[in-house]
Amino acid sequence: MSALEFELHVRCPRGTVLVGGYTPPPGELDAVHARYGDDGPAIVPASALRGALRESFESLLRGAEEPACCGGDGLDPTKETGAREPVPCTLDGGRPCRACRLFGTQRAGLSPGERAFSALVLEDAVAESADHPWVIGHGVAVDRRRRSAREGLLFNRRTPAPGPGLTFVARGRLLDPAMKTDFEAAAVMAQHLGGGRSRGLGRVDLVVRWRETTSASVPPIDGEDVRIVVELQRPACVGVPFAHENLRTTRREIPGGALRGAVGFALAERLPDPDGDEAFQTLVEGDGEERGRGAIFDFLYPARPDAPEVGPWPVTARQCKVDARHAAVDTLLDRLAAAFASTAEEAVRVDDTSADRCPDCGEALKARQGYRGHEGRVPTRIVTRVELNRRLRSAREGRLFSYELIAEGATFVGSIRSIPAGSRGRLAEALSAPLSLGRGRAMGWGRVRLRVEPMPKRASLTDRATAFEQAVARRFQRAGLAPPAPGRLVQLTLSSPLLPRDGDGTADLAAALGLDEAACVLKARRFGVEGGWDQREPDIDRQTAHQSVAAGAVYVFQLPEGLTWRDLGERIERLERDGAGQRRHQGFGRVLAFDPAVVEGERR
């Protein structure tokens, strides 16, 4: 049976709501109700909605003498005494209790046959009226012994203005239609949301309205490669391999594995027999030692929808330390000239003609920030929450934690390439389904609006190589050095992180070009960590971490005498198409040869 779609209407019959921690309180305010951006609409975060619904549903189950744990901790509060560490819930005869089936429980992976961690996908509820007025309310903490206001404890809170017109609407899907009645019962029972109940805040009525199933329209995919443009409809948290103790950060880009996973989940939800569907299985077939038959899901990078090239800038790119609007430069050719200098005098000439100052204002330079085809920072926000001990109805000691989200509205561009001919229909079907990228799918995080476009054409390899060769000659000439023999240098930039089979990636790239590792005359690279986690794999021991070479790394190979890049044309084109290193089907190891950004940077 397919998922049921619904709208959850959150009405405030009297008063207003206050869900703190989502929006930073400016200045002298102590609490601000959640909203999107600085002046966006008020919202009720999905986590608060789920918490309220869950608490009501758990009470209902206990009233009916059915097993129910506390907030997914797997412990039966009617039987256990004292504090114990949470465990995966097995209260319902070895299965998770109904509340855990509906809202999720603490576990690292899915059981065989399962398609999601919880049956309920519920997004943030957004105020129906975008320009609903806001008010500041004041309060004083009262010293209960003296029965008077406590000194210095005036607090100010900003909330949507109270009134019967205050309504929020959340969209969602119920993946297990058998739980329809459970969900409706939870909604009827839930009457409070957020904080300040003792001050008359948070009284709500929840109404579920079931909707017809909808699909976005995505044109048929008729080519091997397509460009993907996604716009975040809801905030997204894209997992990092190692989280800090009290702060979970987000990546600024969306790995190909996240898009591939979302496509896989969408199809698994829709197909009656996903494991037996050949078109689906071929589409998501992974790589072994060699490139497999499956499609390559490239990384999605922040970019304007019309950006011709996306991804991080080369490691060698520099920008003004004082004003990011000043012209950027690239230092690769300076480094190349320095590497070829054989005396101190030559080195001084290279140094004297190097781009070590901003061409516009003469200030110092720093590593270029951001992404190609994208201006400014990727908008993020930090949400702070306290983990509650539902049994004691208090905050858990030391469990204040924050997570970082990419703000809704951010646009990302990437591609899906080498799509098997027989799987294109399946891919179009998946891309028309509601897709969520990154973590928190059950809360609707990372829901995207997606557009499929034809792949833009790049300048030909010959044009790029010629431009690079000319730039090298100009640079060496400026330093009074003899340029390397024409055609003997091959420059490569990593457009996505590379998971090397060994070492720092030089061997993988050299092997792809049919060269010896020693042919690499210059490398500028940084290192990162990439995690690996399959939600269908419950064993946490199977989660992995690999050192990666960060995207933007630059390599220059010098070919043996008698060879030019033209002799390696086919290999270079194959390297650009298939990438290098491991997990290429997830977009790792994508390579751009004779990067135009290097030439552009030198011209400036």
Add this chain to the structure above:
Amino acid sequence: MRGSAFDPEAAIRDVRLRLDAARARCAGRRPTLFAYDANAIQAFLTASRALPYLRGASERVKAFDKAVFDDNPGCLFAGGGRGLMLVTAEEAARLADELPAEYRKQTHGSLAVAVAPLGDDEGAALKWLRLRMVAAKDGAVPPVAPERSPHMCDDCRVRPARRQRRRGEDRVVVCDLCDAIIDLGHGARDETEVGRTLADLSSLNRLAVLAADGNEMGRLFASLERLDHQAVVSRAVSSVFEEARREALSLSGVGEDGYVSPVAGGDDVVIFFGPEHAFDVVGHLVEKLERRVDALADALGLPAEAARRFRGIGLGIGLVIGPDHFPASRLLQAAHELEKSAKRICRGDGFRSAIDFAYLRSGDEALDTSNVNRRSRIGLSTEEGPTRNWERLLRRAQALQQVPTSQRAMLRVRPDPEDPEAREARNLFRYQVAREDAWRSYIETAGGRWTDPDDAVDHMPAPHELDLARLLDLVARRKEERP
């Protein structure tokens, strides 16, 4: 020099002795300049929130530098994960293999090394060395690869836990590296450190993080064309920054247990401490550093241009007051951004030292310091001396602090001037000014005339003044708690 542990004459003498000895050793054996520079050192120093780790990591880098300096007679300077040597080509080749491997073993990190043959022209060889170091930084041996395990280290969280330790009442599991570093941290302090984290330095859940860095140091070092000058200035800079930091903390009343400063030398200052000391530390740090630099400039035997540049050394300071549950690295990152932001007005507006600051609340997004008109950048001194801008700002913040917080809140939500409600908001502000002594006092302190309705509005407090007033509130509450 009076008041300073750094003796320029002794430093010059020692550098020249070492240099002469190194030259003698290299005679006829291809003299070579060798430099090393640790990559991502701040990430290593602030990988944990535990105080023993934060202290121990600095000790480990210091110990590495000291061992390099002691073991290599040709080493002219070693500190802050950086070093400069004059050695033979054979020694350089050996060191290029050994030092990165040793550093990797000690810290799991990556050390860049560069060599350049030394001919007759020391200046040219130094330039060549610098060029090669730029490439070496991005070409260095990779750090130790991370590992996943069901039981990860409670401190760094990126390596498998191998050992159990007691932390206060609790038991924690840590990796081998953190275990060794925590031992060093305890050695540097005492057992009372066990179990303490950055949160133990905070006040009312707020922690101050100060990051400062010498201004125009790159240009200063690029102007030094002799090896002995490079070495002497490196040592002098390292010493005066260290001394100024210690003195500023001591004069501000920050006890040894009240701060942690995870820096291993050079021209960096990083301090995690209680926000109630922030104003004093900033003031003393700038004053002490500039005074020491001024006193040393002519004693280092530098050419006139280099001495002028040395005399001009000032500080770019970033100060963050942030939530104490954030990772150390994240708070430090924000402080560094503010430090760079402060440096902008040093270059652009001719200030010798400057500060930019922010009061981060739980939930604040990453700082955006790119706004060229950011008003929280304050010039602290010029070539002529202190500007008194900081004191003036503090006075305004103190005046603002007297305004009831409910009225300060009103300022944060004033509408855009283009908004139709702007007129009403301005009228409300005028009304509050007319009825509230504290507002009138603030307008006067800010140099405005409260009797003029338009002038009063023109002197409405800026966001950074509200931030400072909030910090003053915090200081006052802290004093109430611990008189």
